[in-house]
Amino acid sequence: MATFILGIESSCDDTSAAVLRDTSLLANVMASQEVHRQYGGVIPELASRAHQQNILPVVSEALRLAGVTMADMDAIAFTRGPGLLGSLLVGTSFAKGLSLSSGKPLIEVNHLQGHILSHFVQDPASPHPVPEFPFLCLLVSGGHTQIVRVDDPLHFAILGHTIDDAVGEAFDKCAKLMGLGYPGGPVVDRLAKEGDPNRFRFAKPNVPGLDYSFSGIKTSLLYFLRDQLKEDPGFLEKNKADLCASFQKDLIDILLKKLILAVKQTGIRQVAIAGGVSANSGLRNRIEEEGARRGWTTFLPALRFTTDNAAMIAITGHYKFLAGLFAPLDIAPLSRAAEYGDRPADENF
Numbered sequence: 390m391a392t393f394i395l396g397i398e399s400s401c402d403d404t405s406a407a408v409l410r411d412t413s414l415l416a417n418v419m420a421s422q423e424v425h426r427q428y429g430g431v432i433p434e435l436a437s438r439a440h441q442q443n444i445l446p447v448v449s450e451a452l453r454l455a456g457v458t459m460a461d462m463d464a465i466a467f468t469r470g471p472g473l474l475g476s477l478l479v480g481t482s483f484a485k486g487l488s489l490s491s492g493k494p495l496i497e498v499n500h501l502q503g504h505i506l507s508h509f510v511q512d513p514a515s516p517h518p519v520p521e522f523p524f525l526c527l528l529v530s531g532g533h534t535q536i537v538r539v540d541d542p543l544h545f546a547i548l549g550h551t552i553d554d555a556v557g558e559a560f561d562k563c564a565k566l567m568g569l570g571y572p573g574g575p576v577v578d579r580l581a582k583e584g585d586p587n588r589f590r591f592a593k594p595n596v597p598g599l600d601y602s603f604s605g606i607k608t609s610l611l612y613f614l615r616d617q618l619k620e621d622p623g624f625l626e627k628n629k630a631d632l633c634a635s636f637q638k639d640l641i642d643i644l645l646k647k648l649i650l651a652v653k654q655t656g657i658r659q660v661a662i663a664g665g666v667s668a669n670s671g672l673r674n675r676i677e678e679e680g681a682r683r684g685w686t687t688f689l690p691a692l693r694f695t696t697d698n699a700a701m702i703a704i705t706g707h708y709k710f711l712a713g714l715f716a717p718l719d720i721a722p723l724s725r726a727a728e729y730g731d732r733p734a735d736e737n738f
């Protein structure tokens with residue numbers, strides 16, 4: 390018998406609901422919050438309010454598009470964390486209310502596990518190959534940067550992580566320093582396509598093992614721009630594309646250096662990327678090139694599954710449902726990844 394899961398995501402500034410029939414996506418509805426753009430970053434209080442406005446219409450629309458009702462669902466999967474607490478509370482409370490009223494069980498989902506498992510969501514019209522276990526996943530988002538060994542859908546080991554900022558923050562900071570707006574990653578990506586990636590070089594981190602650091606390169610860009618602008622106030626305007634291309638190339642070099650090391654250390658050659666920054670065209674091209682050169686099998690998520698979405702929450706819910714992992718009605722959100730024991734714990738983030 391097929392399994393139907395409703396997924397709900399509200400960890401940051403996107404309200405999303407999705408319906409899966411086994412691993413096939415029947416609907417994935419998203420309401421993005423434009424309200425934050427004018428402030429150059431997500432304002433948590435405004436995000437919670439927008440989730441409250443969006444969540445009922447988004448869930449109703451997902452069920453309608455999927456051609457199902459709550460009575461057809463086997464479980465309700467929701468993002469428990471990590472994320473903004475106020476935003477998580479809206480999704481968690483909504484999921485609990487829906488569980489009470491429909492009698493369907495709750496499944497709590499770790500947002501980061503969701504990003505990784507997004508590779509297993511299938512479009513019934515065009516199925517795609519999925520990674521075999523174990524595989525390595527470079528998880529690159531606005532809040533996290535990790536190299537994860539995925540042993541099966543429910544068992545993971547974090548082999549390396551950032552000791553300070555996430556790579557998405559570095560993209561966003563670069564855009565902010567250059568006055569390019571928020572979120573910065575997609576704008577930097579677009580401008581980088583027109584620039585020379587070898588024109589400028591920024592400070593590279595020197596962190597042992599498989600860990601990352603992105604705070605130094607951010608500061609390096611800040612000081613570089615400050616010094617150049619003193620000499621030529623038009624420097625930024627004239628060099629925008631080259632600056633973006635060079636900064637992006639350095640970030641990708643940092644990411645790849647540790648990923649290559651992780652493949653060498655583990656001997657695992659199935660390599661996936663996930664998270665918002667996995668939408669970056671430079672990173673996608675580079676992973677494919679390195680993969681082809683080094684004999685890896687690479688997996689790039691479809692662009693619509695790179696940034697936050699409920700399909701990834703529903704697919705995680707699917708695997709947890711099969712394992713009988715349900716959540717009690719008094720469950721509370723966890724805003725920080727560390728509350729899941731993300732290090733040095735080996736399992737379940």
Ligand code: KG4
Nearest residue numbers: 530531532557574578665666668669696697
């Ligand atoms: O996974 P995500 O949607 O949210 C978190 O869980 O954090 O990731 C958002 C991050 C932002 O930092 C955004 O700038 C970045 O992903 N991003 C990109 C691109 N698209 C989104 N960074 C680089 N290039 C892109 N094309």
Ligand code: ZN
Nearest residue numbers: 530665696697
């Ligand atoms: Zn995310």
